[in-house]
């Protein structure tokens with residue numbers, strides 16, 4: 001005789017009212033409810049994350065293409081969010097609503113908001129893919145496809161943001177070894193700097209790696225781009241925004257194969273021929289110089305302002321005049337046609353890098369914004 005009772009027991013006339021155990025059926029139903037709750041929660045999670053990204057694409061970037069892709073994905077998810085899944089919701093009984101992670105509270109920039117939400121969507125889609133295998137195979141397949149579409153969206157959007165910021169950047173700080181490296185760079189970032197290159201020709205790799213990681217983090221906090229001089233491997237190791245190459249370094253073509261299209265590749269040029277090669281090989285920006293002879297790059301002859309004027313007329317990608325530029329001669333360089341400059345000593349040896357950054361930017365910003373285009 002069965003004496004145990006179960007929630008999903010039923011009255012069976014054939015046994016004269018004796019309670020019949022239907023445990024296998026009951027368990028199956030309970031598991032189905034759990035699966036439905038998981039699907040319901042993760043459909044919401046993925047859609048919320050997409051909405052957050054969509055708002056930035058729409059209002060922050062004014063980019064209809066990215067915004068539409070987010071909307072399309074949200075709508076596709078909505079199709080799978082059926083009433084039976086919604087009916088399984090039990091928010092008061094969900095212990096997860098109380099759990100937060102400290103990182104959820106930390107959002108230092110738009111980039112970190114976007115990255116956190118892409119991560120959230122991708123995780124949710126992975127959960128949906130796995131659990132919907134217990135519910136509906138076609139849903140599992142669709143979620144897998146959507147996950148790959150979100151990876152593509154992430155890569156395209158993050159790359160787009162990088163390139164937008166590159167085009168908007170007018171002042172570029174190339175660092176030199178300094179005991180005050182981080183403080184100096186931070187002071188310049190406080191002045192509005194948006195582009196930083198880590199350059200140390202002599203340090204050990206372990207020190208380079210340590211400093212590059214710290215600088216990347218700092219730039220990330222201030223929403224600035226972080227580029228590594230010479231070394232593609234280091235750029236990848238610290239997840240930098242890109243690399244700056246010289247004529248003697250690895251070619252742009254090979255660097256592009258290693259870094260992909262979303263990261264930035266810059267190339268030094270000293271003449272029209274090198275500029276043309278940089279354009280043909282697909283560099284994202286070039287250095288134009290040395291405009292003046294400089295102790296920072298001993299032995300490299302100055303190109304003078306003529307090459308600056310040539311770049312102003314012929315270069316279709318962002319270019320930075322570099323070499324011996326400071327607060328005293330910046331207006332000569334601007335008058336020759338420069339819209340963007342790169343400096344080492346002017347900021348690394350400044351007593352007040354914030355003020356010097358603000359001054360240099362104020363001079364560069366006198367150039368009409370419509371001149372700088374993408």
Ligand SMILES: Cc1ncc(COP(=O)(O)OP(=O)(O)O)c(N)n1
Pocket residue numbers: 172174197199201229230244245246247248249266267268269286287288320322342
């Ligand atoms: C913005 C910018 N322009 C030029 C250079 C010089 O690069 P390169 O010729 O490779 O010389 P090193 O900097 O490696 O000594 C640069 N770093 N940045």
Ligand SMILES: Cc1nc(C(=O)O)sc1CCOP(=O)(O)O
Pocket residue numbers: 174268269287288289290291294295296297300322323324325342343344345346
């Ligand atoms: C690193 C570098 N590259 C140059 C080039 O012309 O390719 S000039 C340069 C040094 C620029 O330093 P400063 O601002 O102190 O003169």
Ligand SMILES: [Mg+2]
Pocket residue numbers: 229230244245246247249
């Ligand atoms: Mg180099």
